[in-house]
Structures are given as C-alpha cells and as structure tokens.
Amino acid sequence: MNRARRAAVTALVAVAVAVGVAIGATGRTGSPRVHATSTPSPGTTSAAALGKWLRKGGMMPNEKPVAEARGTILNAMTGASVPVQASVLSVTVGRSTTELVWRLSSTDDSRNALNSVQLSQVPWEDTRLVGLEVPATRTTYHPYTMVPPKAVNGVASECMCSDLQILELSGTGTLMYATMPRLDAQVTSVTVTMPGFPDMPNVPVRRATGRG
Amino acid sequence: MRRTRFFLTAALAAALVTAVTTGATPTSANTKATPTATPHNDTVPVAGTFAYPQLGDHDPGVVRGVINAVVRIPHGTAVFYSLGSAQTGTAVNTGIMPTMSLDEPYSIWKFPAWSVGVLDPQGLNVYRPLVASEHGCLCSGAPDLTANSTTAFRVGWAVLPPLPKGLTRVTVDIAGGIQVPDVPVTSSMPAPTSREAAPLLGHGWPRLPSASAIESADRKQATLPVAENTSTATQSVSAQKKDVSVALNADVLFAFNKATLSPAASSTIASLAKRINADAAGAVTIVGYTDSTGDASYNQALSQQRAAAVLAALKPLVTNTRVTLTASGKGEEDPVATNDTDAGRALNRRVTVAFSKADR
Numbered sequence: 001m002n003r004a005r006r007a008a009v010t011a012l013v014a015v016a017v018a019v020g021v022a023i024g025a026t027g028r029t030g031s032p033r034v035h036a037t038s039t040p041s042p043g044t045t046s047a048a049a050l051g052k053w054l055r056k057g058g059m060m061p062n063e064k065p066v067a068e069a070r071g072t073i074l075n076a077m078t079g080a081s082v083p084v085q086a087s088v089l090s091v092t093v094g095r096s097t098t099e100l101v102w103r104l105s106s107t108d109d110s111r112n113a114l115n116s117v118q119l120s121q122v123p124w125e126d127t128r129l130v131g132l133e134v135p136a137t138r139t140t141y142h143p144y145t146m147v148p149p150k151a152v153n154g155v156a157s158e159c160m161c162s163d164l165q166i167l168e169l170s171g172t173g174t175l176m177y178a179t180m181p182r183l184d185a186q187v188t189s190v191t192v193t194m195p196g197f198p199d200m201p202n203v204p205v206r207r208a209t210g211r212g
Numbered sequence: 213m214r215r216t217r218f219f220l221t222a223a224l225a226a227a228l229v230t231a232v233t234t235g236a237t238p239t240s241a242n243t244k245a246t247p248t249a250t251p252h253n254d255t256v257p258v259a260g261t262f263a264y265p266q267l268g269d270h271d272p273g274v275v276r277g278v279i280n281a282v283v284r285i286p287h288g289t290a291v292f293y294s295l296g297s298a299q300t301g302t303a304v305n306t307g308i309m310p311t312m313s314l315d316e317p318y319s320i321w322k323f324p325a326w327s328v329g330v331l332d333p334q335g336l337n338v339y340r341p342l343v344a345s346e347h348g349c350l351c352s353g354a355p356d357l358t359a360n361s362t363t364a365f366r367v368g369w370a371v372l373p374p375l376p377k378g379l380t381r382v383t384v385d386i387a388g389g390i391q392v393p394d395v396p397v398t399s400s401m402p403a404p405t406s407r408e409a410a411p412l413l414g415h416g417w418p419r420l421p422s423a424s425a426i427e428s429a430d431r432k433q434a435t436l437p438v439a440e441n442t443s444t445a446t447q448s449v450s451a452q453k454k455d456v457s458v459a460l461n462a463d464v465l466f467a468f469n470k471a472t473l474s475p476a477a478s479s480t481i482a483s484l485a486k487r488i489n490a491d492a493a494g495a496v497t498i499v500g501y502t503d504s505t506g507d508a509s510y511n512q513a514l515s516q517q518r519a520a521a522v523l524a525a526l527k528p529l530v531t532n533t534r535v536t537l538t539a540s541g542k543g544e545e546d547p548v549a550t551n552d553t554d555a556g557r558a559l560n561r562r563v564t565v566a567f568s569k570a571d572r
Contacts, residue, residue: 040258040278047256047414050278050365094393095381096333131443142441144331145450146338149433156439160331162389175263179383179391181333181440195555208394
C-alpha cells in the first residue's frame with residue numbers, strides 16, 4: 001500500500017470511527033433513531049426522514065391498549081348518549097410529571113356524530129375530571145388546570161389535557177392526553193377514572209428513565 | 213505517530229459530525245441572527261412528536277408534528293415546532309393549528325393566539341405566547357403554517373415569557389391539549405435563520421421578533437398560575453403556588469337535605485383545620501353549593517346553612533391567628549359538573565374552603 005493510499009484509508013477509517021463516536025455520544029442524550037416512517041425519537045434526525053414520517057400519515061402511537069372501558073358521552077345537540085370506548089395506551093411517569101395517553105373511539109367502525117364539546121366545556125363532564133387513582137392512598141390525581149387570563153368567573157376551565165375537538169368519532173378514534181403531577185416512585189399501577197366510564201383498575205405505570 | 217494522527221483525525225471528525233447532527237450553534241441565544249437568503253439544514257433537533265385530528269372537519273385528517281426546541285432567548289423563551297399533514301385537499305387549510313382564547317372556553321375565534329404553552333411543574337405556571345397587541349401574539353400565524361402543509365413540514369414558532377432559572381425540562385402543551393413531556397430547555401438557537409415566517413423544514417428556522425419587541429410584550433396575560441388537583445372520597449383539593457381551594461364532599465359532611473354535620477365529617481374538618489393552621493394567612497372563605505335538584509331558593513338557604521355549619525365546626529379548631537373565617541352560600545350557582553347525572557350532581561353538592569398560603 002503506497003503512502004497516499006494508506007493515508008486515504010486511514011482518513012476513511014477515522015471518519016467512520018468518528019461517526020460511530022458521534023452517534024455514541026449523541027446516543028447518551030437521545031440518539032437519532034429515525035427510519036423511513038418510524039416515529040422519531042428525541043435527539044436529532046434528518047429533515048428528509050421527518051418528511052417521510054409526515055407523509056405516512058395516521059394517528060400515533062399505534063400501541064396496544066393496557067386498559068379499555070365502554071361508556072357514553074352526550075351529544076349536546078340531540079341529548080342522546082353516544083356509546084364510545086376509552087382505551088388507555090400508557091401512563092408514563094417522566095422527570096417531573098405523569099402523562100396519560102388514551103384513545104377515544106366509537107364502539108365499532110361506525111361514525112358517531114357528537115356535535116358536542118362535552119369533554120371540554122364547563123360545566124359538563126369533561127377531561128379535567130379524568131383521574132389516576134393510587135390504590136394505596138385512595139388519592140386521585142387530575143390534570144393541571146388554569147384560569148384563562150381574562151375569565152370573569154374565575155373558573156379553571158383550561159387544563160393540561162386534551163379536549164374533544166372533532167365533531168364525529170370513528171372506530172379509529174382520536175388520541176387524548178392528560179398531564180398530572182409526578183407519581184411517587186413506589187406507585188406501580190393506578191386505576192384510571194373517567195367521567196361516564198367504569199373505572200379501569202391495575203393499569204401499569206411506566207417510568208421514563210433516561211427519557212429525552 | 214500514525215496512530216496519534218488517526219485519533220486526532222477521528223476526534224476532529226467526531227466534533228464536526230456531532231456539531232452537524234445536533235444542529236445547534238455553539239453560540240448563545242441571539243434573536244438578531246442574520247437571516248440566510250437560501251438557508252438549508254440537513255439535520256433537525258427532535259424533542260418530541262405528536263399527532264392530532266385536524267380541527268373543524270367532520271372527516272378530519274391527521275396533523276403530525278414535532279417539538280424541535282425550547283430555547284432561552286433575551287427577555288423570553290422560544291419554542292420551535294414543525295407541523296404538517298398527509299391529508300390532501302382543501303380541508304387541510306382549516307384548523308391545522310387551533311386558536312386559543314384568553315377569556316372563556318369556546319370563544320376560540322376571538323383571539324388568534326396559537327396554542328403553544330410550556331408547563332413549569334415546579335413553579336406551577338404555564339407560559340403562553342407573549343401578547344403583542346389586542347389581536348395578536350408573538351407567534352406564527354395560521355396562513356404561514358398552512359401553506360403547502362400537505363406536502364411538507366412547516367416550522368412554527370412562539371415566544372413565551374422567560375422561564376425560571378434552573379428549569380431544565382418542561383412539558384410542552386400544543387395544539388389544544390397535546391402534551392409533550394420532558395422537553396429539554398436549551399440556550400442554543402437552531403441555525404441557520406430563514407427570512408420566511410414559517411420556512412419549510414430543512415430550510416432554516418424562523419426569524420424571531422427583536423429583543424425590544426419581546427421585552428415590550430405583555431407577559432401578564434402570558435403567564436397562567438397552574439393548579440395541582442387531587443381528590444379523595446371526602447374532598448377535592450386544587451392547590452396553586454399561592455392559593456388553595458378545598459371542596460368538601462357534602463354527601464360525606466351532611467345527610468341528604470340536611471345542614472347538620474354527620475359524625476363522619478369530624479375527621480375531614482379536623483384535617484382541614486390542621487392544614488389552615490399550618491399554611492394559611494388572611495381570609496378563609498367558606499362557600500356552600502348544591503346541585504340543581506329542587507327549588508332554587510331552598511337550595512340557596514341550604515347552601516348557606518351548610519357553610520355556616522362548617523364554619524362553626526372549624527372555628528374552635530383553628531388556632532392560626534393570621535386568618536379570618538367567613539361563610540356564605542351560592543345555592544345552585546357555579547356548578548363544577550353536569551347536573552344531568554348522579555356523579556355530576558354529587559360533585560356539585562359541596563362546601564368549598566379557600567385560602568391563601570402564608571409567605572414563608
């Protein structure tokens with residue numbers, strides 16, 4: 001191997017090692033793990049990969065529910081109770097908060113007209129009342145709430161939780177989120193409570209160690 | 213020597229690759245960064261992902277998005293995010309990003325404050341976009357974000373009040389109630405800066421308002437105290453940094469239609485008195501409420517009697533000389549839940565005890 005060629009090979013190997021080192025370094029704080037259409041993980045990724053993920057479309061996360069319950073919510077226009085299904089996808093304790101992710105859908109593939117803002121508007125039953133009950137203490141944690149800055153009645157009508165912003169619910173449904181205070185370290189499962197639904201007990205609690 | 217040169221080369225290359233892949237400049241926040249005419253960035257930071265159904269549509273498409281960064285800047289905090297939809301057609305032109313009201317829920321079209329917020333769970337505040345005028349905020353506009361959103365991500369932005377020192381992770385609240393937890397707070401602006409209000413992803417980052425515009429914006433309306441909410445069988449507690457409201461379950465305190473405290477109420481009242489003695493200062497306001505069943509004037513009287521009963525029970529137990537206790541009734545007013553169901557009516561039958569925490 002002549003000197004120039006050896007130098008070139010050395011440089012190539014060095015760059016390859018460097019890429020490995022760099023990926024390893026970023027991996028400690030959140031590595032880029034983006035494939036063509038997988039959900040991007042915290043870290044960095046390419047604009048092109050994000051574009052592919054976007055164009056795949058569809059709701060996410062596509063997770064198997066850890067708990068399900070059937071209930072009803074009100075069609076505010078007709079007064080009819082609409083049968084719906086709540087599917088808990090995850091309860092995750094992060095560094096400072098706990099996040100509940102759930103899906104609200106119709107009970108079959110039919111499309112149900114809601115014409116309702118029931119899940120978000122005072123004084124109807126709403127997502128501010130979604131709860132995580134800790135069995136040992138019988139204490140239920142609800143989403144953080146806020147009073148809008150110009151509210152004249154002082155009611156905490158806003159929350160760190162999703163409201164129902166669609167007019168029609170399908171079998172695919174819609175993802176809903178709620179953020180509560182951080183659960184204690186010894187809590188391994190909770191009962192998820194929702195207005196209009198039976199309680200969902202023994203829902204496992206994830207710990208997002210090293211997240212983000 | 214050859215080995216040394218190899219490792220030096222590797223280290224240099226590693227530094228370069230790391231800098232490129234993190235997509236951040238080594239400099240601190242600079243809102244006066246010069247926009248690049250035709251910027252381009254291959255890599256983008258990703259702090260979290262989300263998706264939501266497009267608003268105002270009977271057959272909604274799905275908007276997908278990414279929180280790119282939360283950055284400390286002079287006089288404020290910048291949130292960068294990317295949005296787009298796989299849905300084709302005109303429907304995508306409505307509601308890609310929900311608006312947010314500053315007053316009541318569902319008067320949502322009054323104020324075009326884009327729905328971006330940051331939760332500080334320690335300080336118990338939510339920070340929203342700074343208010344620049346009666347009808348606008350320091351944030352991306354709808355037309356900017358919507359343009360060509362069926363084919364590519366657009367990068368949006370919002371400038372919030374400054375975050376407290378020492379806050380390293382936040383929960384970002386976006387698009388009407390989607391939360392992205394554990395987003396790191398950085399002081400490095402993504403680069404390069406674009407001239408566009410909402411550039412395509414990979415074509416630079418939006419140029420932020422000047423530091424003076426950020427400094428002069430209204431922070432008060434952009435900072436909302438947040439309450440932690442817990443409940444047990446006997447009471448619901450809503451606690452802000454400064455103010456506490458305890459809603460006692462009237463079904464535990466009183467028999468149906470009665471204003472005499474039940475034996476089961478004593479431990480709840482004692483526990484509340486202990487809390488007032490430890491934490492409260494100033495006025496302790498006791499208010500009774502009923503559900504909407506029955507005659508309104510009867511309910512008004514019942515609510516007053518129940519509040520008075522709680523006051524009478526609390527008074528001998530409260531030894532905190534910094535507080536004064538008052539009682540009143542509001543009858544059916546201010547329901548917290550529906551009166552159409554048993555569960556909702558139970559929530560509405562309550563006696564609330566509100567007080568401020570003493571300064572420490």
